[in-house]
Amino acid sequence: SVDMTKLRKDFLWGGAVAAHQLEGGWQDGGKGVSVADVMTAGANGVERQITDGVLPGQNYPNHEAIDFYHHYKDDVKLFADLGLKAFRTSIAWTRIFPNGDEDEPNEAGLQFYDDLFDELHKYGIEPVITLSHFEMPYHLVTEYGGWRSRKVIDFFVHFATVVFKRYKDKVKYWMTFNEINNQANTDAAFALFTNSGVKVEPGEDAERTMYQAAHYEVVASALAVQIGHQINPDFQIGAMIAMVPLYPASPNPRDIFKAERAMQTRYWFADVQANGAYPAWLTQYQADAGFDLDITLADRDVLAAGKVDYIGFSYYMSNAVKAKDDEPDSYKYEESKDIVRNPTVEASEWGWQIDPQGLRYAMNWFNDRFHLPQFIVENGFGAIDKIDADGHVHDDYRVDYLRQHIEQMKLAVEVDGVDLMGYTPWGFIDLVSAGTGQMDKRYGFIYVDKNDAGEGTLKRSKKDSFYWFRHVIATNGEDL
Ligand code: P53
Numbered sequence: 110s111v112d113m114t115k116l117r118k119d120f121l122w123g124g125a126v127a128a129h130q131l132e133g134g135w136q137d138g139g140k141g142v143s144v145a146d147v148m149t150a151g152a153n154g155v156e157r158q159i160t161d162g163v164l165p166g167q168n169y170p171n172h173e174a175i176d177f178y179h180h181y182k183d184d185v186k187l188f189a190d191l192g193l194k195a196f197r198t199s200i201a202w203t204r205i206f207p208n209g210d211e212d213e214p215n216e217a218g219l220q221f222y223d224d225l226f227d228e229l230h231k232y233g234i235e236p237v238i239t240l241s242h243f244e245m246p247y248h249l250v251t252e253y254g255g256w257r258s259r260k261v262i263d264f265f266v267h268f269a270t271v272v273f274k275r276y277k278d279k280v281k282y283w284m285t286f287n288e289i290n291n292q293a294n295t296d297a298a299f300a301l302f303t304n305s306g307v308k309v310e311p312g313e314d315a316e317r318t319m320y321q322a323a324h325y326e327v328v329a330s331a332l333a334v335q336i337g338h339q340i341n342p343d344f345q346i347g348a349m350i351a352m353v354p355l356y357p358a359s360p361n362p363r364d365i366f367k368a369e370r371a372m373q374t375r376y377w378f379a380d381v382q383a384n385g386a387y388p389a390w391l392t393q394y395q396a397d398a399g400f401d402l403d404i405t406l407a408d409r410d411v412l413a414a415g416k417v418d419y420i421g422f423s424y425y426m427s428n429a430v431k432a433k434d435d436e437p438d439s440y441k442y443e444e445s446k447d448i449v450r451n452p453t454v455e456a457s458e459w460g461w462q463i464d465p466q467g468l469r470y471a472m473n474w475f476n477d478r479f480h481l482p483q484f485i486v487e488n489g490f491g492a493i494d495k496i497d498a499d500g501h502v503h504d505d506y507r508v509d510y511l512r513q514h515i516e517q518m519k520l521a522v523e524v525d526g527v528d529l530m531g532y533t534p535w536g537f538i539d540l541v542s543a544g545t546g547q548m549d550k551r552y553g554f555i556y557v558d559k560n561d562a563g564e565g566t567l568k569r570s571k572k573d574s575f576y577w578f579r580h581v582i583a584t585n586g587e588d589l
């Protein structure tokens with residue numbers, strides 16, 4: 110029986126990254142152009158531009174990233190030194206299918222991940238793999254309109270099947286779509302493009318397009334779950350949800366209901382992936398809105414038969430929402446308009462509100478709804494690090510953030526009885542920020558010498574947080 114009073118003995122202490130944010134080698138080994146390869150560098154408060162293909166004279170930070178593609182052996186040795194038990198990354202779809210719609214996979218790409226997984230296993234590090242992390246083939250965008258097209262289900266399922274078969278004895282833990290629910294914010298060009306390869310056309314109803322694209326994704330995810338379990342019944346295949354709890358701004362019942370609708374709007378993806386069916390409110394909303402979506406009875410059967418094994422999620426922050434004076438009956442939640450500043454918590458330089466207890470809240474919320482194991486596959490503090498006169502980064506602010514979150518995570522397990530598989534903090538080796546394309550928005554325990562302008566030696570060095578986290582792992586979280 111499971112001992113619920115402590116973290117599991119086999120708790121997966123790890124670190125998380127994504128292929129496009131660290132590998133570089135964007136044209137090596139036959140890799141194709143991904144959506145991440147056409148996004149320029151932004152800055153704090155400056156959006157990344159999505160260009161029409163790769164244009165000359167632009168700064169595309171993911172092209173080189175931290176060049177893990179050529180440094181992985183030394184890097185994995187460092188990960189082992191850190192004591193990692195798990196390493197979460199993604200398989201770049203474009204290394205396996207450069208255009209996305211080929212029949213035959215690219216052997217050089219498959220071999221790269223074989224070599225990486227072998228290297229991890231050499232040190233007893235378990236790979237945790239996301240199939241699609243903001244890096245779909247750009248060709249699927251230009252030829253098919255991204256996930257607007259039902260055909261993309263087949264391409265994704267083919268990709269998933271090929272890698273499930275190839276790595277069935279090397280990878281046990283999988284997730285289908287990274288932060289599939291970011292696109293609930295349909296005003297964000299970034300979210301629709303990185304989740305779904307969708308660039309909203311003039312006159313297009315972004316909300317309808319999102320619901321259609323996301324539907325094809327949850328169907329593809331459910332098919333992948335079924336196929337994965339056939340290939341290896343031991344596979345654990347999870348959802349991956351960006352959990353940003355939305356609190357009512359006040360105890361006013363209207364704010365309470367606004368927050369309820371906001372949570373429903375951001376997290377229905379998890380309902381479908383974990384419960385195998387659409388929640389009633391959403392089916393009603395989609396009908397009332399007249400979206401006329403392509404959601405078939407066969408699709409509903411697929412969803413019901415492809416429930417995930419666990420809830421993977423990222424947690425960085427919480428937000429608060431307030432009802433308008435004239436809410437429509439739908440209480441429709443619009444992320445870009447309805448969020449208000451929570452005066453009770455601090456925020457990072459990027460405005461991300463720091464709320465450790467929100468992690469415990471989120472874990473209880475997921476547990477009450479889905480009764481599934483959970484896996485915290487991202488958490489962390491983006492900050493500008495300064496190299497001290499002694500040549501080191503003394504990142505006590507990062508340790509503080511992580512310690513407070515791990516404390517709340519432990520309360521959720523030890524006091525509230527949540528079944529937690531592991532904890533893999535984000536960007537434990539500095540990498541390219543997804544949101545801004547910056548290098549200087551750092552999360553790492555391992556410093557990488559490269560700045561926003563792309564300059565630097567790429568040399569790796571240990572920050573103070575490295576030694577702290579190594580000790581946390583060594584004591585299974587007992588000594589923070
Ligand atoms: P960056 C928004 C909100 C929460 C998590 O983010 C998010 C985003 C998108 O920016 O993304 C996840 O790099 C994502 C990672 C990303 C990480 O959080 O913008 O899964 O790819 O790097 C941190 O600071």
